[in-house]
Amino acid sequence: MSFIETEEQKALRAAVASLAAKYNYRDYVLPKARKNEPLSELWAEAGKLGFIGVNLPEEYGGGGAGMYELSLVLEELAAQGAGLLLMVVSPAICGTIIAKYGTEDQKQEWLPGLADGTKIMAFGITEPDAGSNSHQITTTARRDGGDWILSGRKIFISGVDQADAVLIVARTEDNKTGKLKPALFILPTDAPGFEKTPQEMDILEPDRQYTLFLDDVRLPASALVGSEDAALAQLFAGLNPERIMGAAMGIGAGRYAIDRAVEYAKERTVWKTPIGAHQGISHPLAQVKIELELAKLMMQKAAALYDSGDEFGAAESANMAKYAGAEASIKALDQSIQTHGGSGLTAEVGLAAMLGVARIMRVAPVSREMILNFVAQHSLGLPKSY
Structure with missing residues (x-):
């Protein structure tokens, strides 16, 4: 294991730093944060330059690199005060999970957009009563014919207003044992029964936090990511x-x-x-x-x-x-x-x-x-x- 960076990694650092200087904290980020507006211009340009999805597979429009390179990108952006919070969520969490466990259709539908920044996926795991205990999540998913019905609530979910979908962590019921098991679902933000409410935060940041309400949201079988038994x-x-x-x-x-x-x-x-x-x-x-x-x-x-x-x-x-x-x-x-x-x-x-x-x-x-x-x-x- 060597931390002597390659010429490609050094060039990536320099390129990201150059972009971040254009969207620096005082001139761009802070005025946006004061108005609670997302860093949409920076996100779009970073996506076009290939920075957002540098970790995602090349065959789906990504850079084919790894988490090392993606963390390098975010570090250099943040070093100019222009850290993109949704990079933590969209390409790093959601993109990684879909690339590893998604169906071919899910990869084709989501990874190219996640890679170039034209699509954003939020991540919904935190709940009011579960806290850090992901084993106690109460958002449930039950089968209804070939569909899934999701019900529950999430809090502190970042950037839902910017997202096309939320990767929801829910629980299915094991009919044999009666135990609830975690499962992951891609939930479009325009799905009927899905509501988002901004949370009032006492801090200045461009990305807003949301409480999510899922009131019997119906999703097709294709919304399930990977296996419901391996979530x-x-x-x-x-x-x-x-x-x-x-x-x-x-x-x-x-x-x-x-x-x-x-x-x-x-x-x-x-x-x-x-x-x-x-x-x-x-x-x-x-x-x-x-x-x-x-x-x-x-x-x-x-x-x-x-x-x-x-x-x-x-x-x-x-x-x-x-x-x-x-x-x-x-x-x-x-x-x-x-x-x-x-x-x-x-x-x-x-x-x-x-x-x-x-x-x-x-x-x-x-x-x-x-x-x-x-x-x-x-x-x-x-x-x-x-």
């Missing part, structure tokens, strides 16, 4: 990419915050000396730089393991990367604001507007505590605590 494995095939991409977004955002702090610390002069010359400023920034680089190494390891097919190794590393990326990102933003002093809280600088979004990374897409549970149980061999 738990299918589900987790998408969750490792989710964690890797969450780490990428956090690391990129942390890079953005530190870059702004370094710029300011070089320019801001007090008593004839740039403030960056003082260890009280320089040492905390250097420490955060180290922590971001360590998180990035774990993200690269997780992506490389995932692309190699080592699912357990990828799960451990992906959880660790998500943890490290979130913590380093929050610390980087806090230190950047501190470096700026009072100006760090002004609308002109825009760093304070990132606080809420950065804080989300500690609780989503998986909480810090659940990651610690995973590491304690699976990496350390301690008794399960929940």
Whole structure:
């Protein structure tokens, strides 16, 4: 396993960074976030350039690369403050699951659009009472002749207003045991009986969160992804990419915050000396730089393991990367604001507007505590605590 990037990967980084500079945080993202408008122009151009679906199979219009390259794309976008949240969902989770487990018809219908960004698929797993326990999902799918009938509710589902469909995690009933088993369904957002309600969030972000209501939504048999008996494995095939991409977004955002702090610390002069010359400023920034680089190494390891097919190794590393990326990102933003002093809280600088979004990374897409549970149980061999 080598983290010396190929010339193609270096070129990809440079190309994405060039695009992101055109859609930077202050000029493009922050004004959009203040109006709660999606980053549609950036998404469309990134799709046309092949960045959105770089991980999807070439035969379906993707780049034929891996999760390493997709996380690279998101990191570089986020490093300009232009991270695309729906990259975590549409190509990374939904695209991966459909590419691995979808029927040929599902692949033909969805993957080309997911690859070039002309189609978006949201991911519906979180529920009010289930929390992080995917085994307790209550959204149900029952057979009715050749169709499926879905009923239930989801919360904190990102970007549903931009999506053509939602990949819904529901449960079917095992007639032999009476137990409920998870299954995945592609649910078009214009399906009768499907309703979405925006959730009022106290943070500035371009992508809105939604509560979903499924009132006896009828879907054809072709909506089922893969096997109804293997959906738990299918589900987790998408969750490792989710964690890797969450780490990428956090690391990129942390890079953005530190870059702004370094710029300011070089320019801001007090008593004839740039403030960056003082260890009280320089040492905390250097420490955060180290922590971001360590998180990035774990993200690269997780992506490389995932692309190699080592699912357990990828799960451990992906959880660790998500943890490290979130913590380093929050610390980087806090230190950047501190470096700026009072100006760090002004609308002109825009760093304070990132606080809420950065804080989300500690609780989503998986909480810090659940990651610690995973590491304690699976990496350390301690008794399960929940």
